[in-house]
Amino acid sequence: MDRAYSTVDFEPVGRRVRVPAGQTILEAARGMDLFSGGGVVAPCGGKGLCGRCRVRVAEGNLSPLTEAEKRLLREEELAAGYRLACQAAVQGPVKVEIPPESLTGRQELQVAGEDVAVVPEPAVKRFVIKLQPTNINFPQPVWQQVERALMADYGLPEVRVDLELLRCEPVLAAGGAATVTVRGREAGNIFWSVPAPKPLGLAVDLGTTKVAGFLIDLASGALLAAEGIMNPQIAYGEDVMSRLAYALESRENYRRMTRVITDGLNRLLHDLAGKAGVFLQTVEEAVIVGNTAMHHLLLGLPVSQLARAPYVPAAAVPVEVKARELGLDMAPGAVAYLMPPVAGFVGGDHVAMILGSRIDEAKAVTLGLDIGTNTEIVLARGGEMLSCSCASGPAFEGAQIQQGMRAVDGAISLVRLSDGGGRVHFETIGGQPPLGICGSGVLDAVAELYREGVINDNGRLDRSHPRVRLAGEKKIAEYLLVPAEQSGAGHDLVLTQKDIGEIQLAKAAIAGGTKILLREAGLKEEDIEQVVVAGAFGTHLQLASALAIGMFPALPPERFRQVGNAAGTGARLALLSMPERRRAEDVARRVKYLELTAVPGFGDTFMAELRFPPPVTR
Amino acid sequence: MDRAYSTVDFEPVGRRVRVPAGQTILEAARGMDLFSGGGVVAPCGGKGLCGRCRVRVAEGNLSPLTEAEKRLLREEELAAGYRLACQAAVQGPVKVEIPPESLTGRQELQVAGEDVAVVPEPAVKRFVIKLQPTNINFPQPVWQQVERALMADYGLPEVRVDLELLRCEPVLAAGGAATVTVRGREAGNIFWSVPAPKPLGLAVDLGTTKVAGFLIDLASGALLAAEGIMNPQIAYGEDVMSRLAYALESRENYRRMTRVITDGLNRLLHDLAGKAGVFLQTVEEAVIVGNTAMHHLLLGLPVSQLARAPYVPAAAVPVEVKARELGLDMAPGAVAYLMPPVAGFVGGDHVAMILGSRIDEAKAVTLGLDIGTNTEIVLARGGEMLSCSCASGPAFEGAQIQQGMRAVDGAISLVRLSDGGGRVHFETIGGQPPLGICGSGVLDAVAELYREGVINDNGRLDRSHPRVRLAGEKKIAEYLLVPAEQSGAGHDLVLTQKDIGEIQLAKAAIAGGTKILLREAGLKEEDIEQVVVAGAFGTHLQLASALAIGMFPALPPERFRQVGNAAGTGARLALLSMPERRRAEDVARRVKYLELTAVPGFGDTFMAELRFPPPVTR
Secondary structure, eight states, X not given: OOSSEEXXXXXXXXXXXXXXXXXXXXXXXXXTTOSSSXXXXXXXXXXXXXXXXXXXXXXXXXXXXXXXXXXXXXXXXXXXXXXXXXXXXXXXXXXXXXXXXXXXXXOOOOOOOSOOOSOOBOSEEEEEEEOOOOBTTBOOOHHHHHHHHHHHTTOOSOOEEOHHHHHHXXXXXXXXXXXXXXXXXXXXXXXSSSSOOOOEEEEEEEOSSEEEEEEEETTTOOEEEEEEEEOGGXXXXXXXXXXXXXXXXXXXXXXXXXXXXXXXXXXXXXXHHHHHTOOGGGEEEEEEEEOHHHHHHHHTOOOHHHHSTTOOOSOOSOEEXXXXXXXXOSOTTOEEEEOOOSBTTBXXXXXXXXXXXXXXXXXXXXXXXXXXXXXXXXXXXXTEEEEEXXXXXXXXXXXXXXXXXXXXXXXXXXXEEEGGGTEEEEEEGGGOOXXXXXXXXXXXXXXXXXXXXXBOTTOOBOTTSTTEEEETTTTEEEEEEXXXXXXXXXXXXXXXXXXXXXXXXXXXXXXXXXXXXHHHHTOOGGGOOEEEEESHHHHHSOHHHHHHTTSSOSOOGGGEEEEEOHHHHHHHHHHHXXXXXXXXXXXXXXXXXXXXXXXXXXXXXXXXXXXXXXXXXX | OOSXXXXXXXXXXXXXXXXXXXXXXXHHHHTSSOSSSOOBOOTTSSSSSSOOOEEEEEEEEEOOOOHHHHHHSOHHHHHTTEEETTTXXXXXXXXXXXXXXXXXXXXXXXXXXXXXXXXXBOXXXXXXXXXXXXXXXXXXXXXXXXXXXXXXXXXXXXXXXXXXXXXXXXXXXXXXXXXXXXXXTEEEEEESSSSOXXXXXXXXXXXXSEXXXXXEETTTOOEEEEEEEEOGGGGGXXXXXXXXXXXXXXXXXXXXXXXHHHHHHHHHHHHHHHHHTOOGGGEEEEEEEXXXXXXXXXXXXXXXXXXXXXXXXXXXXXXXXXXXXXXXXXXXXXXXXXXXXXXXXXXXXXXXXXXXXXXGGOSSOEEEEEOSSSEEEEEEETTEEEEEEEOOOGGGGTTTSTTXXXXXXXXXXXXXXXXXXXXXXXXXXXXXXXXXXXXXXXXXXXXXXXXXXXXXXXXXXXXXXXXXXXXXXXXXEEEEEEOGGGOSSSSOEEEEHHHXXXXXXXXXXXXXXXXXXXXXXXXXXXXXXXXXXXXHHHHHSOHHHHHHTTSSXXXXXXXXXXXXXXXXXXXXXXXXXXXXXXXXXXXXXXXXXOOGGXXXXXXXXXXXXXXXXXXXXX
């Protein structure tokens, strides 16, 4: 037997990998292409901090338990052979089971499917060129004929040809006609047929967790396919900061981060093209919106200043780059346009969200929120926009919550309590036995516990309540949501005092941010005429729960609009229409960014918002 | 001793190289960086056809003499240990002497040194931007401040930033001011000082044999440095066709051709910057003109259609490309502009020659000639231009001439005969003892032999002349130009019947091409009011000799202008001034190309022109 290498078998994915002895199970999993299907989540980036990369070791030799594992795994988990993938090093052949809640899974992604209402006016234009056969008596090669026709017949002032196109396409015309794609003054694609396949475009909402792609017919505006994948960088850290930390460790790490997202985008492209039954050579333009860190990691821009004060982007300007320079499989001269970020934590996706929900044009005083690990908030009044970002944390994505998970099959997504918190009614995604609880479920649970009086306005659990118990060595209070026998995870599902605290932090960040924006604008809560809640979580949350815990301004429900993936819509608008793209750039320049940590009194506001408002009855 | 490898010592360059046994001496020489200094010439591309790569083997083991060597080397050369570098394979340690005439040498290059008279209006513009320090209270990074200032203070409609610049430059402003270079709508360079170093540009005349570079101050138009190098591709074939053949052998060969010219251009850049005492980061734009094959090999464009009918370029359109995409060491966002070719054998250098000598604007009927292995001829009348290319062969560059050599030290460049061809007066470049004869010397010699009656109008040597003898097995007539004792080469310098034939071919090609152009334009020779003779050879030739053999139209000498490197001048004009660049593109589109081989009667015209015209007295 080879002493230096060992095999690791992964179940239930049924994959085997051969790794050098001493590698951790997480490293072994990273070496495989599990990311788009089911990899191992590592929110903390494999530092033994989050305890999320639990795996069960069915058999085999591993390194001894570390302190991190003793701290983060329960006794019964340790007894059942659970380890943390980031801690356990392979010392011989191993069989590993990845429990469902540790699998990154293929998530139901919020990819809005409607066509976008805008007159198509894309960056690329098509021209039909008649060609004469090139020969010794008519020695004009293809591109010379194209240039002359574009200038003489179509009145273009000047024509360039993308170098890659010059390199790859036939030189000699065979006669007939061709369809040429021109962008600005440059020809970027050619088809040897009339009519040619339709010009297509790709819109991408590049999130920290999810990547949504839309394949669009640039001529008609029709949506041909929509698809979502997990951001494969998730294997290197679940949140922005752990990914930046990983990328900053070495140039090699940085390059790996860029490579995996490029690979992910190419997979997305191939999936979309497969769904729509088209060739990638017809995809002639891309618009990518994302938070500033994702934007920078894709472009290879400096990121150290994103990870520490003053938290500013290297490029708060629009970037246009040949798609092939980013390694994307598109048409030869295709261009990728990256929507400009506003600030280090207010990315191009925020600009796209404003564009997609038309907040910039709203006459009414409008509050826009896109809730995530960082929640971006914009307050708009008559075209003036003030934006901030608040660190709401990953609780709504299921992280930092003891039995939290993403919004995938088996996640509790809705909770209703009755009998003073004595009875629990819940629903799971896909109707599966519950494995854990996702963002909207946690929000519901906290709101319901408060409404039923199981927690007070400080968030403290009533320790005398029959479903509240003290767990672990440290005797931390927890509320029993689902007993083990009803659970699909094989153990009790609980909501702990710490979980409630995480929701309080998130709520306080969002409500505090909103209050500061209102104060800066000289407005009161009741002045807000419209609240736009964007994003996947924002769309799935129960508005009543969010209002119950005071996360949103106390306004009548009819003032709220849950708009879905507005950032994706904004990306599609900017892809389809150059006037919309210019509008986006105008928005990016007009948005005034407010750095909350630099605002006097923000700390006090935040602390005050940790408390829940007076309860309302449903 | 290592059996598989042997050392080869090269003298007089004093270089040692270790090569696998079985490699030829030429391959060994190619592996070294001898090309810019002194490599081994291989006009035929190392195929054993030209006999130019003579080396003397001082000691060592080599493969047996090949048929090619027996054919191409004289008996006395064989006796003295001469071999052909392309034929002799290394079989053990070898000491090799490269004779002066086989060294590519550093040639005195025709690089015109005057400033060009045009109002500078370059592609790049400079803007001074005041910067505020980036911090948490003013979280605007550099490029956001630049964008806002360019739009608000300078009224630019739209600003992009080159991706490489975004990647490399500091993100946080420290205050003070910066100087930003903008090209079109894109920022391509930044200096953290005011005033910044001057914006510089590079103009290149990329010839098959020579590469001339000019470093220009784009603000004032001043010439800061001029420098010439041999085209390092010469190691893979002296003429266009042998280089194309080499490139077409394999992708690897093609890539090597591109790499060596890129390396050559970078050496040129470094030399120029060193001479002028400037940094390469200040070189913000390049204009490159060259024949179509050189243009294609630099850009990596398809070339097979250049090597066979219909001999058309892949790109007869202007190409703009980031200099870094070509591997050139210039400013981060610098752009290289390649002047458009007209046809497969009428390149961007022809366009530049027309631009530089202003033939396109001439009111008078003007004939323009740029003499080389291919001679491009243009006939212009009131802005209408008709161009052709004729295969005049490499005789004027010293190739195909038994004792031909380039115009380097020791080359006979001027010949005068007297006493009915009994006495020879000659001059050499640098006043060195004669090693061989360069183009202008050969032209002179033939003209003088004709004038003195040593050859007749068919070019036949008078075998009864005392300096004419029959040499070799085949008893070929040759004229003794310089006896061995006066020669620096250690042997007689002669002009053979075959050499005279090569000049007749060249003369017939040029005169025939001119005649066909005149016929197509409906003009007579005497209608030509002005003849522009461009290029290094064209400048150094004795006009009287060219007229004596009928190479040029029989017109009064005052109608001729020998203008030097007009292509280089054209490149500099297009670098300095965008209106001039647009003029060049207009010229490229307006020039009507005439394919001589497709013109009925060209063969007859050519055959008739092999004969010399009635002699004139000096």
